[in-house]
Every structure is written in structure tokens, then in C-alpha cells.
Amino acid sequence: MSVDTSVDPAAGETEDGPAPGTAGRLWHYLPRGNTLDDRAWHRRHRLLQWTLALHLPALALLGFALGDPPLLIGASLVGPVLGLVMGVVVTQRRLASFFVTGGLVFCSAALVVLTSGSIEAHFHFFIIIGFIALYQDWVPFLWNVAFTVLSHGIGTIWLGDLIFAHPAGQANPWLWSGIHGLGVLAACVGMVIFWRITEDEQAEKEALGRQLVTADAEIGRRRFASDMLVNLARRNQSMLYRQLDIINQLEEKEQDPDALADLFTLDHLATRVRRNAESLLVLAGEQ
Structure with missing residues (x-):
């Protein structure tokens, strides 16, 4: 798993947390970005690649259905095709997401151009935005807002009435581009x-998950210790039973009172050791 957890002092972040001040507090409330593990990122990346790929035939069919010139349709698909190809070829995560995101926003611009600036196409x-958010990365988000403003403004200057169908947008392209950009920015917020x-x-x-892993490890250690105590106590118990049997046999055969007293003492000590072994079993959870 590859996650970028580095800090950026220039952005108002320190190793101990956000830097003091307004910028630091704002940084604290913003997502870090680029925190997906490789498996999750690749799964989402493939989904967005398929989403971009499906846009290509859909845009081409729409252009032909609306009677757009083939040259205009082909030119509109250059950006999405390039974004798709680079998104497949490039292996670096952030750069690959940038190209796929670029292809998707180019699809938005192509849809606007092919419909001659229809409001609905915008x-x-x-x-x-909802698809771009799957990357959970700042680069696609900032790129989406910047592209929305620049494509509307520059596109209107170059392509005339292909970006805004209404006269106000054609007369003030940068003003309406800013309005669209602010709308996209609000949606991004x-x-x-x-x-x-x-x-x-x-x-x-x-x-x-880390707590569960630690708990599982602790449970495993305790289970191992418990099993070891049970095994040790069972072995001692088995030997003590044999020792007590031998002592009982000697007591039955012994006639000397002094020797018999020593055997009784030995029997008593062995019984105490047996009880200690049984206590170990109880501590280990055995009956």
C-alpha cells in the first residue's frame, strides 16, 4: 500500500499538525487527499477509464445526430481520446488521474461545443464532479475548476457562439465563465x-483495524501462555499421581514407625504440590 503522508510546511502544515493562524486552521479542516491505497485507487481508476471510454462513442453519435460537421466532431474528441490514452499508459497515480480527469472535463466541453452552447449541456x-471525487485527490478537483473557467472564456473567444448560446454569455465570456467556475467550485465544496x-x-x-490486530495478537499470546500452563500442569499432575501411588504402596508395606512417619510427610508434600498443579489448571481456565 502506497500512501503519501508527507507534510508540507509551505502549505501551513507541520509534523505535529496544522500551523497556527487562519491558513493553518483552514488546512486542518481540508481533506489531505491522495490517501487511497493502491487497490482502491486502481479499482476507481478503471471505473473512470470506462466512464471516459463510453463518452467517446456517445459524443460521436450525438454529434452526427445533431448534424455537426465531421471535422468538428473529430476535433471535439481529440482531448477525451488523448486523456484516455495517457490515463492508460501513465502508471504514476496522480499523473494518471490528471489525464483521466482531463479527458472527462474535455467531454463536458465537447458536449457544449457539439450542442452549440446549450445551457443543458453545461x-x-x-x-x-461526482466522478472526479472518486479519486479523493486535490489535483483533479483544482484542474476541474480551472478548466471550466478557462475553457468557457478562451473557447468563447475562439469559437464564438459554440460555448454560450445566449447573447449575454457571448458578450461577456469571462464574466459568465467566472459564474460557471464559481458554480463548479460551490459544487466541489x-x-x-x-x-x-x-x-x-x-x-x-x-x-x-490496528486495534483489532493488536487485540488478536494479545489474545494469541494469552492463549499460548494458557496452553503452556495447562500442558505443564497436566504433566506435573500425571507425575504426582504416579508418585502418590508409589508412596501409598510403600506406606502399606512399611512397618517401621519412623520410616512410616517420613512417608506420611512425603505424602503430605506431594499432595500440596498436586494442589499447586491443580491451581495452575484453574488459572489456565481448566476445570
Whole structure:
């Protein structure tokens, strides 16, 4: 499992926690990001790759159904195709997620272009946020907001009425791009809150898992000690029973009172040792 747990002093974080001040307090309430283990990340990455791949034929069919020129359809699919290819080829986690995320937001832009700036097509930028949140990483989130603003503003300058279908957006592309960017940012804030809660729950589960492992190890040690005590007590008990049988036989045959008294003393000591062995069994949980 590969998790980046390094701290960044420039971002207001120290080894002992967030740095003092407003920035440090804000940093404390934000998710750390990039905390998924390799298995969980690859599972989500494959899901997003399939999501991006399914967008390609869907966008092409939509473009042909709307009567868009083949050249426009092909140009709109360049970004998503490149993001998909790089997301498959690149193995570094953060860079691969960046390319897949780029492909998905390019799909949003392609949908807007193919529908000539339809308002409904802009909703795709908000829909894709839920998928981007699966990475639980800051790079896709910040990239999504930045791309939304830049694509709307620059796209309107280059492509005219293909980004905003209404006159106000065409007249003030950067203003409306900022409005769309703020909308995406607000949606991202809600996802960040959900993301932080998810991280806290993951941390609690990991802590509980470590406690369970420690408890299992302690239980194993205690069980081993108990089994050892039982084994030792059983062996002593077996030898003491044999010793007491021999002492009883000697007592039955002995006629000398002094020797018989010594045998009685030995019998008494052996009985006390037997009781100690039985006490070990009780301590070990045996009847």
C-alpha cells in the first residue's frame, strides 16, 4: 500500500499538525487527499477509464445526430481520446488521474461545443464532479475548476457562439465563465465536505483495524501462555499421581514407625504440590 503522508510546511502544515493562524486552521479542516491505497485507487481508476471510454462513442453519435460537421466532431474528441490514452499508459497515480480527469472535463466541453452552447449541456460539468471525487485527490478537483473557467472564456473567444448560446454569455465570456467556475467550485465544496468525512471514517476504520490486530495478537499470546500452563500442569499432575501411588504402596508395606512417619510427610508434600498443579489448571481456565 502506497500512501503519501508527507507534510508540507509551505502549505501551513507541520509534523505535529496544522500551523497556527487562519491558513493553518483552514488546512486542518481540508481533506489531505491522495490517501487511497493502491487497490482502491486502481479499482476507481478503471471505473473512470470506462466512464471516459463510453463518452467517446456517445459524443460521436450525438454529434452526427445533431448534424455537426465531421471535422468538428473529430476535433471535439481529440482531448477525451488523448486523456484516455495517457490515463492508460501513465502508471504514476496522480499523473494518471490528471489525464483521466482531463479527458472527462474535455467531454463536458465537447458536449457544449457539439450542442452549440446549450445551457443543458453545461450541466455535464457538474455531473462529472461526482466522478472526479472518486479519486479523493486535490489535483483533479483544482484542474476541474480551472478548466471550466478557462475553457468557457478562451473557447468563447475562439469559437464564438459554440460555448454560450445566449447573447449575454457571448458578450461577456469571462464574466459568465467566472459564474460557471464559481458554480463548479460551490459544487466541489460540497464534495470536499463529503470527501473529508470519508477520510475521517477511513482513518477511524484503519485505527480500529490496528486495534483489532493488536487485540488478536494479545489474545494469541494469552492463549499460548494458557496452553503452556495447562500442558505443564497436566504433566506435573500425571507425575504426582504416579508418585502418590508409589508412596501409598510403600506406606502399606512399611512397618517401621519412623520410616512410616517420613512417608506420611512425603505424602503430605506431594499432595500440596498436586494442589499447586491443580491451581495452575484453574488459572489456565481448566476445570
